[in-house]
Amino acid sequence: MSRHPRRTFALITAAILLPTLTAASCGDEPSGVGLGIAARGSVAEIVEAPGSVTARAAATVTSPAEGTLADLRVTPGQRVDKGTVLAVIDSPAVADRLADAERGLNAAPSISTGNYVTAGTSTDQRAGKAFDAAREAAAKVTDTDVRAALLAQIDAAEQQYDAASAAAARAVRSVQEGLAGLQRALGALTAAQQLQAKQAYDLAVAADDALTLRAPVAGVVQLGGAPAASGGSLTDLLSAGGATTGQAGATGGLPAAPAAAAPAGADPAIPEGGPVSPGTPIVTVVDVSRLGLTAEVDETDILLVKPGGTATVELDAATGADYRATVRSIDQLPTTSARGGVSYRVRLDLGQGTAEGGGVAPTPRPGMSAVVRLRVREADDAVTVPASAVVDADGKSTVWAVRGGKAERASVTLGVQGEDVVQVTTGLDDGQRIVVSGADQVRAGQELP
Structure with a gap:
């Protein structure tokens, strides 16, 4: 069966097929042909996509004029409310x-x-x-x-x-x-x-x-500007609708002054009494009260993804932990994927995770890499066969059925496609004996036990 190279599927049900049988070698009959039956079960289709954790909002507050940082009133990691005085500039x-x-x-x-x-x-x-x-x-x-x-x-x-x-x-x-x-x-x-x-x-x-700098959002303080994440910007770390200031192209009628980059190896935080220029990042406030995800889904799969759909998430930084997520929205405009193809950004709400062994998983941080497995279709009480049973014949999906003790090619229509098991909507009945492995060794009319 021809499978899409950019999609991963996963089965969500336990054993739905009878154990396969191995045909005995007899004359010119091939060995290693596995037999089984089409059985009823449940199957889910999963689209896998790379993603990253996002914050609800973030804001980098910068100096509005040339001068010095006269008074820094917050410390790294401090939680502040919207409107809290962060610093005062002397100009x-x-x-x-x-x-x-x-x-x-x-x-x-x-x-x-x-x-x-x-x-x-x-x-x-x-x-x-x-x-x-x-x-x-x-x-x-x-x-x-x-x-x-x-x-x-x-x-x-x-x-x-x-x-x-x-x-x-x-x-x-x-x-x-x-x-x-x-x-x-x-x-x-x-x-x-x-x-x-x-x-x-x-x-x-x-x-x-x-010159008195106040927190535009409530959140956790980080001194200096927000560093780029994997070549991205602060905007990439935000959920849809999250606030961001201090970045080129921020809303407000005029472009924001560009932030001055710190020399390589230097601490980007400006010390109290240090010189500042217009646009110098002073403090970044990150709202992590609600974490989200962005997933880059290939154009060939995006039409399967729907708002409200569910997903499971694995983080590179939390080995063994599983997180749940729900699709919040799907961008209308495409982006260019890392592979050079066209993809669309899917935004999800990230739920609490479960650590290996059943404990509570660690809380992620914005920018962490993730693998998002979106459940896009599922079928219950469906006629299913192993994916290995489906072979392509002249552009059509077929299965070798065993009828009257002989192999007969049956054209089938596939529905939900899991990694190991697929749904057959037409062409096979529940309980039909089929070839589940070694299909490339079978020919029409061949006697099978």
Whole structure:
């Protein structure tokens, strides 16, 4: 029988066939031909796929600005809640910007009857520079929640200023056209200038607040960034829907600043007082409250896998332990497998394992390699034959049946296919005597005992 090279099957039932008989050598009859019967039993079809353990969520918090790690408030292995302060960055550049904004807020309006025409333009230019600087600073914040909040604040401030600037411009035009008094234009321009100064100050305060790094998710602390696993990224260690920050392409409207790699052999963790740049990884928080799996299933098998299906799992790191898993989802888009073929990622929830001897298996860690055996089809009370009994004849599945003491080729339709036993849906009846081994030595009409 032709078997698929990338699929492994497993039987889930005990002996369902009678013991085979060995035909005695007689004349030109071949020896070593085993006989048995088609019997009823249960069989399961298993798709085997490589996989790895995933975390529920993970987040690498990075420095939003250049400076030093002034205060590291967590230790490796510490469990933290979402929002816990992890570290504080000291950034002279951010401090200088805040001081300049505060001086601008406290300065008296600089608009007079002599410069009211150009005052609006210069105020617009200052506002534009302030918004650009604020967006540049926000782009360096890799916590997606914080970055999104900063960008929303900047957008709202810009819309508010645009409205004030437009009102001031209309007032100036009214004066120039003789339709309004100068004081009205000066008042509108002063209001726009004061609003610009207040917004510049508020944005500088927000940038300063972003220097206090908080945990985006609850979990276990690991200092520094998340190292790549088998050439993968932090995203590869996460279950579907898991959070991740500090990685290129993270959601939030702008790409995150790239994390600076530590020199070979160096500890990636930044010590307290150490220098940091925008995007330098400070702390990674990993949520392991729910572990999962990702399995790479070949395209020829993926249509057999269904959400809610079950699987057994073996880990390279836990020899002798068996884990249970349930299929949660199947990706729609393919990936390129390690063999260069097309595969699809199947995501599973990982259950508790059982150690050899019946004890509780050790708790896996994200990134651990696994062999996932997905149960894709099964049949109960089915007519079954040994897989060795099925032979290919002109592209059709056949079995040598023993009828009237002679070998007769019977075309069969296969259903669920196990490794050792397969289901026959048509072509054979329960109790039919068949050749179960040595089928290549049998010919039509051959007498068999």
